[in-house]
Structure formats: C-alpha cells, structure tokens
Amino acid sequence: MQSISASLASLTRETGPKVVKGDPARKGEAAANGAPPTPQKHHQHHHPAAPTIAVSDSSLKFTHVLYNLSPAELYEQAIKYEKGSFITSTGALATLSGAKTGRSPRDKRVVKDEAAAQELWWGKGSPNIEIDEHTFLTNRERAVDYLNSLDKVFVNDQFLNWDPENRIKVRIISARAYHSLFMHNMCIRPTDEELESFGTPDFTIYNAGQFPCNRYTHYMTSSTSVDINLARREMVILGTQYAGEMKKGLFGVMHYLMPKRGILSLHSGCNMGKDGDVALFFGLSGTGKTTLSTDHNRLLIGDDEHCWSDNGVSNIEGGCYAKCIDLSQEKEPDIWNAIKFGTVLENVVFDEHTREVDYTDKSVTENTRAAYPIEYIPNAKIPCVGPHPKNVILLACDAFGVLPPVSKLNLAQTMYHFISGYTALVAGTEDGIKEPQATFSACFGAAFIMLHPTKYAAMLADKMQKYGATGWLVNTGWSGGRYGVGKRIRLPYTRKIIDAIHSGELLTANYKKTEVFGLEIPTEIDGVPSEILDPINTWTDKAAYKETLLRLAGLFKKNFEVFASYKIGDDSSLTDEILAAGPNF
Ligand SMILES: Nc1ncnc2c1ncn2[C@@H]1O[C@H](COP(=O)(O)OP(=O)(O)OP(=O)(O)O)[C@@H](O)[C@H]1O
Ligand SMILES: O=C([O-])CC(=O)C(=O)O
Ligand SMILES: [Ca+2]
Ligand SMILES: [Mn+2]
Missing domain, CATH: 3.90.228.20 (Phosphoenolpyruvate Carboxykinase; domain 3)
Structure with missing residues (x-):
C-alpha cells in the first residue's frame, strides 16, 4: 500500500488523497480496515523546476485501491459501473472503449532528455515525437489528479517477459475495470507469493484515459496524449480509453530496455512444433500473426510480442489480443473457443436478448478485439519460452x-x-x-x-x-x-x-x-x-x-x-x- 500511495502522490503537493484498500461500495469495511492514511511523501526524484510543495484539500478524501482483483470481481465492477459492459452468451465481458477504437500514434510523445536525444530514433519516420520533461510532468499531474479525484482506482502489479532473467515488473493504475481486466489478461499474472514480494515496480502506467489532456499544453495537438518518460520509468495516458495503448506502450518500453541487454524485441507471433522447431511470424496489424501462430498442430508461445536472447525466445506477454472481425468457429476454432469467461471483448455488437455476438458487425469499428489469457489456447506453451x-x-x-x-x-x-x-x-x-x-x-x-x-x-x-x-x-x-x-x-x-x-x-x-x-x-x-x-x-x-x-x-x-x-x-x-x-x- 505504501508504494501504491507513493505512486499516486502528486509531485507538487504534500498531501494527496488517502489511499485505502477495498471497494468504496462495501461501506464500513474501509473504516474497519483502520483506514491507513500512509503519510504522502512527495516523490524522491526532485525536479529542479518543481513548484514549491503545497498543502491541498485533496488530503481530505479517500481513494480506494482495488488491487489485483480477480476476473470475477472485475466483471462485477464493470457491469455495475461502466456503461456498455455486458456478459456475452459465451461468458466474455463485452466492453466499449469509447471514442477511440484503435491506437493514436500521432498523439504519442516521448520525453527527449539528454540521454533520449542521444539514444533514441528521432525525426523522419520515427514514432517518437518529443516533449520536454516539464510537459510530461504537467500531463502526469493532470492524470494523477484525475485518478485521485475518483472514489476508487484499479491497480495491477504484473510482469512482462517469460524469460526469468529479464522479467520486468509493471504497475498499471487505471480508472476502469475494463482496463484492469485487459491488463490482467495481457500481462503475466503473478502468483500470490510473487505478489507478496513484488516491491517497487520497474515501470508504471497512469491511465487516466477518460480524462482529456489540455490541448493548450505545449506540444499537444489534440485532447489525446500518450506520454513515455524513460528516465522516470512512467507512462501517462490522457484522452483515450483504447486499452491497446497500454499493451503497446509497454512494448515500446521493452524495445528500449531489451536491446540494451543484447536482447532483440520483436513485433511477432511465435510458435513451436512438437519437435521443438520454433517459428517467428512478423507482420503489421492484420497480416496474420495471431491467426497463423495460433495453430492446432503446434504449441503457441505468443501472438504479438517476443524477445530473442542468447537463451532463445520468450513471450513478453501473458495473453493474446485477437482481431474478431468476421471470426468464425470453423476457420479459427482456438480463438473462437478462447472467447469465454474472463475474456475482454472490445467494441463488438451482440443480440440484446441472447447476447450472441455478431462478429460480422462493423458498426462500432472494424477493429473489434478479444483479449484473453494465453492459457485459454489449449496448446499454449507454458512457460512461454522456446529455443x-x-x-x-x-x-x-x-x-x-x-x-x-x-x-x-x-x-x-x-x-x-x-x-x-x-x-x-x-x-x-x-x-x-x-x-x-x-x-x-x-x-x-x-x-x-x-x-x-x-x-x-x-x-x-x-x-x-x-x-x-x-x-x-x-x-x-x-x-x-x-x-x-x-x-x-x-x-x-x-x-x-x-x-x-x-x-x-x-x-x-x-x-x-x-x-x-x-x-x-x-x-x-x-x-x-x-x-x-x-x-x-x-x-x-x-x-x-x-x-x-x-x-x-x-x-x-x-x-x-x-x-x-x-x-x-x-x-x-x-x-x-x-x-x-x-x-x-
Ligand atoms: N490467408 C490469410 N492468412 C491470414 N489471415 C487471413 C487470411 N485470410 C483472411 N485472414 C484474416 O485476416 C486477419 C488477420 O488478423 P490477425 O489478428 O492475425 O493480425 P495480426 O497480425 O495479429 O495483427 P495485430 O498486430 O493487429 O494483432 C484475421 O481476421 C484472419 O481471419
Ligand atoms: O496494438 C494494437 O492495438 C493492436 C496490435 O496488436 C497492433 O496494432 O499491432
Ligand atoms: Ca495479433
Ligand atoms: Mn500487434
């Protein structure tokens, strides 16, 4: 709890909200918990230009933390509080991602400090659009203040990369059960013991996607901003609820961290034959990575993000994110069968009564998606590593x-x-x-x-x-x-x-x-x-x-x-x- 409270602390205020574990709807429990008002320390990393620390009334309120909830608990939260959340006929959680139904690459920003200016790819063709540290902190403060203004936030502590020597600890702080369940499925799920000793995350996402960025902020060109700060090991999301931003934002971070260790990060699917022959499938969105790596006759190592190190290959993720448009049981049985209890279905259309999904319906978007834990594919290779x-x-x-x-x-x-x-x-x-x-x-x-x-x-x-x-x-x-x-x-x-x-x-x-x-x-x-x-x-x-x-x-x-x-x-x-x-x- 102390580390979560530090994660959520505003950088410029002595006092943020008090962080309490548990659902605010379950009255009395929080008080019975003893409401541990962990003293809010301002962040260790002191920015030279930071305004003086101020006291604010935000300390008067509580923000409840729903920490690593189970899929069943997240279903209840989504259905109770998030418009457009329904259980489909096969038990998946259908959700709506709002105005954005795909990533917003033009709104991606990366802090260009001295190290980043040297190391990263900038300029023509590069996806890295610069912002300065100050603007990052402005957006971060906006996201943190928004999250702190809520009665409750979801916190996921999870891992990336199945290679135990190169595992990265990530924390995702978000306002929607949809986002929490999505990341529960897509990142590697810690065991109870691993969670017990989780400690400080290597990277933290602040997802305040329901709340826009301020368009008048320097470097902003819309009300959406997805900002990465490698030095602070943080990402901030404002103005988009599309969950794929979190998945692919972390992928970007891996594309920085892994090559430093001589490990190649790859936008590829990966599977393995019964004799141990491994294949990588590269390709842009919609070319068939998920479809072709999901193969009845082979073991699935992963469908989208991998590392290739001297030890062989490892999946970065703990789940798959399949396109659903025109999905059929006959053509893609494994993906079809993975759409069951625990799976997040994004932006699909279904019958109001039977809750049967019409996978041909593009009326919300063509980019309809299912996010499911990799073990929902019967021949998944767990742990997701290979030669x-x-x-x-x-x-x-x-x-x-x-x-x-x-x-x-x-x-x-x-x-x-x-x-x-x-x-x-x-x-x-x-x-x-x-x-x-x-x-x-x-x-x-x-x-x-x-x-x-x-x-x-x-x-x-x-x-x-x-x-x-x-x-x-x-x-x-x-x-x-x-x-x-x-x-x-x-x-x-x-x-x-x-x-x-x-x-x-x-x-x-x-x-x-x-x-x-x-x-x-x-x-x-x-x-x-x-x-x-x-x-x-x-x-x-x-x-x-x-x-x-x-x-x-x-x-x-x-x-x-x-x-x-x-x-x-x-x-x-x-x-x-x-x-x-x-x-x-
Ligand atoms: N010959 C084919 N080979 C592969 N896929 C095909 C073919 N014909 C049609 N498709 C369809 O194309 C789509 C391929 O999408 P898929 O989800 O595999 O893309 P992806 O490469 O994983 O993209 P992303 O990185 O966005 O997840 C599927 O809907 C699949 O049914
Ligand atoms: O990131 C997404 O939203 C979907 C995806 O896998 C890609 O575009 O490569
Ligand atoms: Ca895919
Ligand atoms: Mn992809």
Missing part, C-alpha cells in the same frame, strides 16, 4: 496482389524486407472500391520501436546467422488480381504453406526466381494449387500485372531511400548486399 527460431516468416497482406504467396529469402533479402516492413491493406470499404494503400513500417513495428531500425535489423541478422534460421516472405493478401479484382488468399492455403515451411518440405522444393523482386518461389506445395504460386498465372490481365508489380517495386525503392545511407551492423558487405536485395528494374 532459437528455425524459421523467420515475414507476413505481408499485399492488396496489390503481386507478391507470391510464399518466397524463400536469403539473409540480405530477409533484412531488406524486415527493414521495409511492407503491407497493403484496404481501408474502409463503404464507398465502393478503394485503392490499396501501401504501408511501410520499419521492423514491422515502426510505431513501437525506440532505436533506429538498423539497430534491430543488425541484431536480427546476427541472430539469424548465428542460429541458422531461414527467412520466408508470405503474402496473406490478394491473389488473382489486385483488391477489387482478385480475392484474398484462402486461409487454408496459407496454412498449408506455413505447414510446408514448418515441416522442412519447402527447404528442399524446386524454386524459380521472379522478375523485379528477385524472389525464389517454389513450383509445388502439397495441398496448394500450383498455379497460384506464381501470381502472374492468376492475373487475366498480364499487362496490368506487370504495371502493378512495377508500381509496388517503385514504392519499395522510394521507401528504402532513407535507409540507404545507414550501415547495418559492423559488416559493410552485409549493408551492400541488403541494398542490392530489393527490387531491380
């Missing part, structure tokens, strides 16, 4: 329909495509056919990386070489023409392709080389029609194919220009090879 990867699969959902369904990559090509981080999704389909939109996101996760992309790329090249992993590019997008003409590659075919990678069958297949991208494509795969393996066969208009191929190649070239002047690792021959591994035309 060094054998296959590194880069997923792209190519709505241009010109990338082959699968290509085998050499190391330079793997690096080229890893740094490019390509996908092309099609946004909103309401007003008829839209253009595919190419997205390039370095390391398949530019929104989350903190250092320059070449740092991660060098580490990946080093590890792949050292442990002999093979790279693959898999197009989970269009075939038979671009979006509007062709169709998305059928999931069963993609699964067959992935099976052939895992089994080693594809290593020994016959290959031919494509023009422009110079990709090695197999001529045959068991269970997949051979004619789809070379996209040109599936296009009726061959001239349109060639034109689209060149257009995409041009986009790749243009995107890579900014990286052309960077050296990757200590080996300048690798840098040259990577530059030559892109499209040639």
Whole structure:
C-alpha cells in the first residue's frame, strides 16, 4: 500500500488523497480496515523546476485501491459501473472503449532528455515525437489528479517477459475495470507469493484515459496524449480509453530496455512444433500473426510480442489480443473457443436478448478485439519460452496482389524486407472500391520501436546467422488480381504453406526466381494449387500485372531511400548486399 500511495502522490503537493484498500461500495469495511492514511511523501526524484510543495484539500478524501482483483470481481465492477459492459452468451465481458477504437500514434510523445536525444530514433519516420520533461510532468499531474479525484482506482502489479532473467515488473493504475481486466489478461499474472514480494515496480502506467489532456499544453495537438518518460520509468495516458495503448506502450518500453541487454524485441507471433522447431511470424496489424501462430498442430508461445536472447525466445506477454472481425468457429476454432469467461471483448455488437455476438458487425469499428489469457489456447506453451527460431516468416497482406504467396529469402533479402516492413491493406470499404494503400513500417513495428531500425535489423541478422534460421516472405493478401479484382488468399492455403515451411518440405522444393523482386518461389506445395504460386498465372490481365508489380517495386525503392545511407551492423558487405536485395528494374 505504501508504494501504491507513493505512486499516486502528486509531485507538487504534500498531501494527496488517502489511499485505502477495498471497494468504496462495501461501506464500513474501509473504516474497519483502520483506514491507513500512509503519510504522502512527495516523490524522491526532485525536479529542479518543481513548484514549491503545497498543502491541498485533496488530503481530505479517500481513494480506494482495488488491487489485483480477480476476473470475477472485475466483471462485477464493470457491469455495475461502466456503461456498455455486458456478459456475452459465451461468458466474455463485452466492453466499449469509447471514442477511440484503435491506437493514436500521432498523439504519442516521448520525453527527449539528454540521454533520449542521444539514444533514441528521432525525426523522419520515427514514432517518437518529443516533449520536454516539464510537459510530461504537467500531463502526469493532470492524470494523477484525475485518478485521485475518483472514489476508487484499479491497480495491477504484473510482469512482462517469460524469460526469468529479464522479467520486468509493471504497475498499471487505471480508472476502469475494463482496463484492469485487459491488463490482467495481457500481462503475466503473478502468483500470490510473487505478489507478496513484488516491491517497487520497474515501470508504471497512469491511465487516466477518460480524462482529456489540455490541448493548450505545449506540444499537444489534440485532447489525446500518450506520454513515455524513460528516465522516470512512467507512462501517462490522457484522452483515450483504447486499452491497446497500454499493451503497446509497454512494448515500446521493452524495445528500449531489451536491446540494451543484447536482447532483440520483436513485433511477432511465435510458435513451436512438437519437435521443438520454433517459428517467428512478423507482420503489421492484420497480416496474420495471431491467426497463423495460433495453430492446432503446434504449441503457441505468443501472438504479438517476443524477445530473442542468447537463451532463445520468450513471450513478453501473458495473453493474446485477437482481431474478431468476421471470426468464425470453423476457420479459427482456438480463438473462437478462447472467447469465454474472463475474456475482454472490445467494441463488438451482440443480440440484446441472447447476447450472441455478431462478429460480422462493423458498426462500432472494424477493429473489434478479444483479449484473453494465453492459457485459454489449449496448446499454449507454458512457460512461454522456446529455443532459437528455425524459421523467420515475414507476413505481408499485399492488396496489390503481386507478391507470391510464399518466397524463400536469403539473409540480405530477409533484412531488406524486415527493414521495409511492407503491407497493403484496404481501408474502409463503404464507398465502393478503394485503392490499396501501401504501408511501410520499419521492423514491422515502426510505431513501437525506440532505436533506429538498423539497430534491430543488425541484431536480427546476427541472430539469424548465428542460429541458422531461414527467412520466408508470405503474402496473406490478394491473389488473382489486385483488391477489387482478385480475392484474398484462402486461409487454408496459407496454412498449408506455413505447414510446408514448418515441416522442412519447402527447404528442399524446386524454386524459380521472379522478375523485379528477385524472389525464389517454389513450383509445388502439397495441398496448394500450383498455379497460384506464381501470381502472374492468376492475373487475366498480364499487362496490368506487370504495371502493378512495377508500381509496388517503385514504392519499395522510394521507401528504402532513407535507409540507404545507414550501415547495418559492423559488416559493410552485409549493408551492400541488403541494398542490392530489393527490387531491380
Ligand atoms: N490467408 C490469410 N492468412 C491470414 N489471415 C487471413 C487470411 N485470410 C483472411 N485472414 C484474416 O485476416 C486477419 C488477420 O488478423 P490477425 O489478428 O492475425 O493480425 P495480426 O497480425 O495479429 O495483427 P495485430 O498486430 O493487429 O494483432 C484475421 O481476421 C484472419 O481471419
Ligand atoms: O496494438 C494494437 O492495438 C493492436 C496490435 O496488436 C497492433 O496494432 O499491432
Ligand atoms: Ca495479433
Ligand atoms: Mn500487434
């Protein structure tokens, strides 16, 4: 309690609210608890510009702390107090995230102190938009004051990273049961003994998402702000209730902390065969990391965030966060069955009476999601760690329909495509056919990386070489023409392709080389029609194919220009090879 009270203390006031454990609705208990008014010490870290300490009336009120509640308790809190919370027919907790139904990358801010200015990636293409320490403290104070003004807050003390040597302790302070249950599911859940000796967290999130930031604050450009301060080891959320901000905010922190220890952090799914062969699945949002790493025949290590250290791979999280749009029992049985008691379902639409969810309904958002503990997947590998990867699969959902369904990559090509981080999704389909939109996101996760992309790329090249992993590019997008003409590659075919990678069958297949991208494509795969393996066969208009191929190649070239002047690792021959591994035309 003392440490929670210190976490919640205002930096500029001697007295914050008194922190009491327990639900304020259960009257009398708090008093019986003895209402331990832990003296509020101001934070140890004294900022030179901090105003003088003042006494305020906020000390007259109590803030109850609901500490690491169970899913059942959180359900009750959500249903009693949070509008839009319902139990679905399979027992999941349906919630609404409010106005924001996805992350707000343009509202992300990172404190640029001297160390951060040196170490982090800033400028064009970087996700790190600067604020100064003073502005961070302004937002922090706003969040803390908001949280302290409430009758109760939720506090989660949990872990990140299944590698015991590199476990990070996180504390999440939030105002909604939805947020607390989301993080309960997504972070690693401590045992009672681990909680007993938890001590001081390594990183703390103040989630005051219902409350906006002040738009007139310097550096703010909207009423949403997601602020990271690496020196203080704190994150502040104002003006968005989308729970994914917490998950991905912490991921950003891991992208800073882990490389310092020689550990590579990865936006990837990960699974393992019965014989111990590990595969990583990289890809931007919607390309298939969760879908393809959740595989009935393999053990799931994790669906979204991993570390690769000298010990092998480890999941950062304790849960999965699956897209639900058009989810079907038949196509994705494991995810379907994971949507049960304890699972948070975000922004889905359901029948008022039967509470059956309509997964095709996009009326709240297309980004409907389910967050569940990883053990809800029957073949989860607990603890979520595994040996060094054998296959590194880069997923792209190519709505241009010109990338082959699968290509085998050499190391330079793997690096080229890893740094490019390509996908092309099609946004909103309401007003008829839209253009595919190419997205390039370095390391398949530019929104989350903190250092320059070449740092991660060098580490990946080093590890792949050292442990002999093979790279693959898999197009989970269009075939038979671009979006509007062709169709998305059928999931069963993609699964067959992935099976052939895992089994080693594809290593020994016959290959031919494509023009422009110079990709090695197999001529045959068991269970997949051979004619789809070379996209040109599936296009009726061959001239349109060639034109689209060149257009995409041009986009790749243009995107890579900014990286052309960077050296990757200590080996300048690798840098040259990577530059030559892109499209040639
Ligand atoms: N051939 C295919 N391969 C993979 N996924 C497909 C395919 N065809 C359709 N899909 C659908 O595409 C979506 C892939 O989303 P998924 O949740 O796996 O993305 P993700 O990479 O995990 O993204 P995020 O990082 O946002 O969680 C799913 O809804 C899946 O059913
Ligand atoms: O972070 C989210 O909201 C969803 C996700 O996994 C991603 O976008 O990569
Ligand atoms: Ca996912
Ligand atoms: Mn993700």
